[in-house]
Structure formats: structure tokens, C-alpha cells
Amino acid sequence: MLGPEGLNRALEHLRAFVRRKGLKSSLVRESVARAALEHVGHFTAEELVRSVRERGVEDVHPATVYRVLPLLVEAELIHQTLVSGGEGQRYERAFEREHHDHIICSSCGKVVEFHFEAIELLQSDVAKSLGFRLTGHIHELFGVCSACEPLART
Amino acid sequence: MLGPEGLNRALEHLRAFVRRKGLKSSLVRESVARAALEHVGHFTAEELVRSVRERGVEDVHPATVYRVLPLLVEAELIHQTLVSGGEGQRYERAFEREHHDHIICSSCGKVVEFHFEAIELLQSDVAKSLGFRLTGHIHELFGVCSACEPLART
DNA sequence: CTTGATGCAAAAGTTTTGCAATTTC
DNA sequence: GAAATTGCAAAACTTTTGCATCAAG
Numbered sequence: 502m503l504g505p506e507g508l509n510r511a512l513e514h515l516r517a518f519v520r521r522k523g524l525k526s527s528l529v530r531e532s533v534a535r536a537a538l539e540h541v542g543h544f545t546a547e548e549l550v551r552s553v554r555e556r557g558v559e560d561v562h563p564a565t566v567y568r569v570l571p572l573l574v575e576a577e578l579i580h581q582t583l584v585s586g587g588e589g590q591r592y593e594r595a596f597e598r599e600h601h602d603h604i605i606c607s608s609c610g611k612v613v614e615f616h617f618e619a620i621e622l623l624q625s626d627v628a629k630s631l632g633f634r635l636t637g638h639i640h641e642l643f644g645v646c647s648a649c650e651p652l653a654r655t
Numbered sequence: 656m657l658g659p660e661g662l663n664r665a666l667e668h669l670r671a672f673v674r675r676k677g678l679k680s681s682l683v684r685e686s687v688a689r690a691a692l693e694h695v696g697h698f699t700a701e702e703l704v705r706s707v708r709e710r711g712v713e714d715v716h717p718a719t720v721y722r723v724l725p726l727l728v729e730a731e732l733i734h735q736t737l738v739s740g741g742e743g744q745r746y747e748r749a750f751e752r753e754h755h756d757h758i759i760c761s762s763c764g765k766v767v768e769f770h771f772e773a774i775e776l777l778q779s780d781v782a783k784s785l786g787f788r789l790t791g792h793i794h795e796l797f798g799v800c801s802a803c804e805p806l807a808r809t
Numbered sequence: 810c811t812t813g814a815t816g817c818a819a820a821a822g823t824t825t826t827g828c829a830a831t832t833t834c
Numbered sequence: 835g836a837a838a839t840t841g842c843a844a845a846a847c848t849t850t851t852g853c854a855t856c857a858a859g
Contacts, residue, residue: 523838524838524839525832525833525834525837525838525839526833526834527832527833527838527839527840528832528833529832529839529840530839530840545823546823546824547823561840561841562841562842563823563824563841564824564825564826564840564841564842564843565839565840565841567823567824567825568825568839568840569839583737583793588822588823589822589823589824590823590824604781604782604785604787606787607790613787615781615785617781619777620774620777620778620781623771623773623774623777624774624796626771627758627769627774627796628758628796628798631758631767631769631800632800632801633758633760633767633796633798633799633801634799635796635797635798636797636798636799637796637797637798638794638795638796638797639737639739639793639794639797640792640793640794640795641792641793641794642778642781642782642787642791642792643790643791643792643793644782644787644789644790644791645787645788645790646785646786646787647786647787650788677813678812678813678814679812679813679814679857679858679859680858680859681813681814681815681857681858682857683815683857684814684815699848700849701848715815715816716815716816716817717816717848717849718815718816718817718818718849718850718851719815719816721848721849721850722814722815722850723814742847742848743847743848743849744848744849
């Protein structure tokens with residue numbers, strides 16, 4: 502959860518980013534940013550359009566959201582996430598959040614975040630040993646959560 | 656590379672699979688399977704259509720490829736892969752291949768496969784500690800390869 | 810000769826784009 | 835007022851689907 506102060510910091514960050522790029526600020530874009538930043542969990546472009554609309558104040562056209570999303574990514578307010586397939590590209594807030602990966606229950610769809618430093622370190626080692634300078638990664642685990650597997654419980 | 660004998664084993668495997676499911680064998684499907692199995696590296700549905708056509712013998716309609724691909728996945732002749740975004744779902748051969756993940760150079764697009772048992776083991780640990788039975792994963796690293804980074808070489 | 814496989818065309822779903830109207834600076 | 839942003843409609847792209855025809859067992 503990003504509190505009201507965090508939201509302000511994020512919007513200020515966005516304004517500075519926009520200024521730096523020689524672009525203009527805009528109400529609509531900030532509405533989209535607000536909806537994205539306060540969205541719980543992952544969201545698609547379409548869901549974001551709905552979120553903005555549900556907040557009542559502004560209304561956004563899907564095309565605009567599709568134009569704003571890459572900008573928010575570039576400003577590092579949000580990240581693209583995978584959370585496997587389905588309906589289109591997903592995003593989640595990145596601003597003032599720690600890095601994490603996901604494990605998804607194939608049965609109920611539950612998504613749990615995890616962060617394991619040991620894995621992160623090994624990733625760097627792998628990259629280094631292959632002659633790469635690591636800049637990012639996608640890591641998603643699939644499984645069946647305990648709630649979905651009342652069977653086979655030892 | 657899958658040699659001619661491997662190809663035969665794969666096709667026989669497919670035939671058995673098809674029989675087991677109560678479906679029928681077909682020339683076209685086997686052409687698609689052959690093209691997929693002998694394809695070097697990753698491929699999309701569209702590329703597979705081209706590959707089949709280039710082999711000259713058969714010709715396949717895209718719709719057919721889209722219908723065949725899930726079957727080949729189910730038969731475990733191929734796997735879906737990510738190899739980040741771009742034009743549609745990608746696949747690669749799975750038959751008689753070890754599991755591996757990918758690291759991709761963001762600059763030149765080079766894809767290198769890797770397999771690190773330590774990471775695989777940690778993944779299981781993570782899943783277990785979160786109450787999941789692990790069934791699969793996507794793991795893709797991004798970076799800049801040595802060829803693309805003549806600068807910053809220490 | 811019954812059932813599955815295929816081609817084709819049309820549809821569906823997501824994302825992009827050209828353009829006129831609007832907002833921002 | 836010049837330039838960026840937005841909405842709208844149309845296009846682009848990938849994938850799916852209904853249906854008539856073809857091929858397999």
C-alpha cells in the first residue's frame with residue numbers, strides 16, 4: 502500500500518521526469534498514474550481504464566492509457582510483470598517497493614511475492630560466468646498452493 | 656540439434672500420443688512437428704508456417720499451426736518459452752533436451768542458455784517454504800553481453 | 810462411412826496509429 | 835501561439851472459431 506504521502510512523492514517524481522524530458526504535465530496522465538499507483542496487485546491496461554473511471558473524476562480513453570503506460574514504466578513508477586499469460590501485458594507499482602518475484606498457484610491463481618537474496622546472487626554469478634552484465638530478470642514460479650492440495654499432504 | 660534418428664523417435668512419440676488420445680495421425684501435423692523439431696532456436700507460430708512452407712513438401716495454414724502447437728506442447732515435443740516479449744508466443748524443442756533457462760543480451764538480442772542446479776534447488780526451497788508444490792517456472796535474465804560492451808571492461 | 814483434421818474467412822482481443830480537437834506552457 | 839496530449843476511429847497483429855471439405859481409420 503502506498504499512502505497519500507507516497508502518492509505525492511510519486512507524482513512529484515513523475516512531474517520532474519516529465520519536465521526533464523521536455524514534455525508537459527497533464528491532468529489525465531496524472532489520473533492514470535494515480536490509479537496505477539494505488540491499484541492493489543497487478544493490472545492490465547484495460548483494468549486501469551476501469552480504475553480511472555471508477556474514481557469518477559476523470560475519464561480516460563484506452564488509447565491514452567496505452568500511451569501513458571510506457572511513460573510510467575520509463576519513470577519507474579510501475580514495472581511490467583509477467584504473472585503468466587492471459588489477457589495482455591500486466592503491470593504493478595514499482596515506486597517505493599522492493600524488488601520481488603512471483604509464485605502463482607495454477608489451480609486458484611493466487612499470486613505470492615517472494616524475494617530470496619541467495620537466488621538473486623546466483624543470478625549475478627550466472628550472468629557473470631556467461632560474460633553478461635546483468636541488468637534485469639523475470640522469475641516466475643508455478644505450483645499448487647497448500648489450499649488447493651488437500652490431497653498428497655504428508 | 657536433433658538428428659534424423661531423434662526426429663523419428665519424436666514422430667513415433669507423437670503418433671503414440673495421438674493414438675492414446677483417440678485422435679488421428681495426419682501428414683500435415685507431422686510436417687508441422689518436423690519443422691518445429693528441426694527448427695534452430697526459438698520460433699513463433701508464424702515462423703513455423705514459413706518453415707513448413709520452405710521445406711516445400713507440404714503447405715500449412717496458420718490456423719492449423721495454431722491448432723497443432725498446443726498438441727505438440729501437450730505431447731512434450733516442444734515447450735512454450737518467453738524469450739521476452741516481441742511478436743507473439745515463442746516455442747522451442749523440448750524433446751530429448753535438458754531443461755534450461757535463458758539469458759538475453761538487450762543490445763544484440765543474443766540468447767544464451769544456462770542451467771544452474773543451485774538455482775533450481777533454491778527455487779524448490781522457496782516454493783516449499785511458501786506452501787507450494789513447484790510444478791514449473793520461467794526464469795529469464797537480461798543483460799549486456801561482452802561483445803556489446805567494449806566499454807567498462809575492467 | 811464415421812470422425813477427426815484442414816483451409817478459409819470471419820471474428821475476437823489487444824495494442825498502435827493518424828488526425829483533429831484540446832490542453833499545457 | 836507553439837507544442838504536447840487526448841479522444842476517436844481505423845488499422846495492425848496475433849490468435850481463435852464456425853463451417854464446409856478433405857483425409858484417416
